[in-house]
Amino acid sequence: MITINGKEYELSGKTVTEVLEALGYGGQHVAVELNESIVPRAEYDKTVVYSGDHMEVVRFVGGG
Amino acid sequence: MIPSREEMYRALEERHGKELQKKLSEAAVAVCGLGGLGSNIAVSLARAGVGELLLIDFDTVDISNLNRQQYFPEQLGLPKTEALSETLRKIAPYCNIRSAQVKLNEENAPELLADVPFICEAFDRADQKEMLVGCILEKMPEKYLVAASGMAGIGSANTIRTRRITDRLYICGDGESDSAAGLGLVSARVMVCAAHQANMIIRLIAGEFTA
Numbered sequence: 001m002i003t004i005n006g007k008e009y010e011l012s013g014k015t016v017t018e019v020l021e022a023l024g025y026g027g028q029h030v031a032v033e034l035n036e037s038i039v040p041r042a043e044y045d046k047t048v049v050y051s052g053d054h055m056e057v058v059r060f061v062g063g064g
Numbered sequence: 065m066i067p068s069r070e071e072m073y074r075a076l077e078e079r080h081g082k083e084l085q086k087k088l089s090e091a092a093v094a095v096c097g098l099g100g101l102g103s104n105i106a107v108s109l110a111r112a113g114v115g116e117l118l119l120i121d122f123d124t125v126d127i128s129n130l131n132r133q134q135y136f137p138e139q140l141g142l143p144k145t146e147a148l149s150e151t152l153r154k155i156a157p158y159c160n161i162r163s164a165q166v167k168l169n170e171e172n173a174p175e176l177l178a179d180v181p182f183i184c185e186a187f188d189r190a191d192q193k194e195m196l197v198g199c200i201l202e203k204m205p206e207k208y209l210v211a212a213s214g215m216a217g218i219g220s221a222n223t224i225r226t227r228r229i230t231d232r233l234y235i236c237g238d239g240e241s242d243s244a245a246g247l248g249l250v251s252a253r254v255m256v257c258a259a260h261q262a263n264m265i266i267r268l269i270a271g272e273f274t275a
Contacts, residue, residue, distance in 0.1 A: 061213050
């Protein structure tokens with residue numbers, strides 16, 4: 001199980017890109033933090049999440 | 065006649081306490097984007113006696129900005145950096161105001177933001193927010209960054225909050241209300257979000273790290 005934004009998901013072994021798509025963030029503007037470190041955008045395809053990981057996804061919407 | 069530097073400083077010390085005021089007056093903060101968020105953040109920080117503000121925006125003042133941004137009708141057409149500097153100098157004549165009329169991108173951000181430890185992301189567009197936040201977290205991990213997402217419309221102000229994402233990244237807003245989805249940006253709710261950002265910056269300057 002990995003914890004994403006406080007909820008648990010069965011997504012171990014997936015890449016960050018796959019996790020984002022599974023959670024409906026595909027094509028959206030986000031920042032991703034994994035176990036207290038930021039994941040660079042260029043690493044989304046290569047970074048794999050494992051059971052016990054904590055991930056935080058911040059979604060940016062327009063307005064300012 | 066405006067008050068002397070010492071008179072202004074003493075008045076701030078009386079309100080905020082000596083210890084906090086010393087920290088505020090020694091702090092430098094960058095405000096990236098001078099729209100509804102950035103112009104209100106800058107006004108709050110200038111009033112609080114922050115010593116140095118770096119204002120960054122490429123745009124000019126437009127009539128569509130006046131519903132929520134800290135500009136005046138006679139400033140239409142002026143660069144926002146210039147118009148806001150003028151206003152801030154009236155509010156806080158001894159604040160060191162620097163500005164850059166430039167569109168921030170991944171190439172120029174590291175140099176422009178090099179000597180400022182506290183940064184507010186106050187852009188309008190989601191793709192630009194993502195770009196700046198990603199760039200700062202990847203290339204300048206020592207900076208404190210307070211960003212915003214979700215403040216359009218007239219939904220409850222109580223849904224706007226500050227969240228701590230990492231020890232360097234804080235996000236203010238409701239995370240949902242998207243101006244691109246047709247919700248208008250209205251002064252009060254944008255100011256609530258701007259005030260969250262300004263307050264988090266003041267907390268960080270004071271050494272308070274919880275959201």
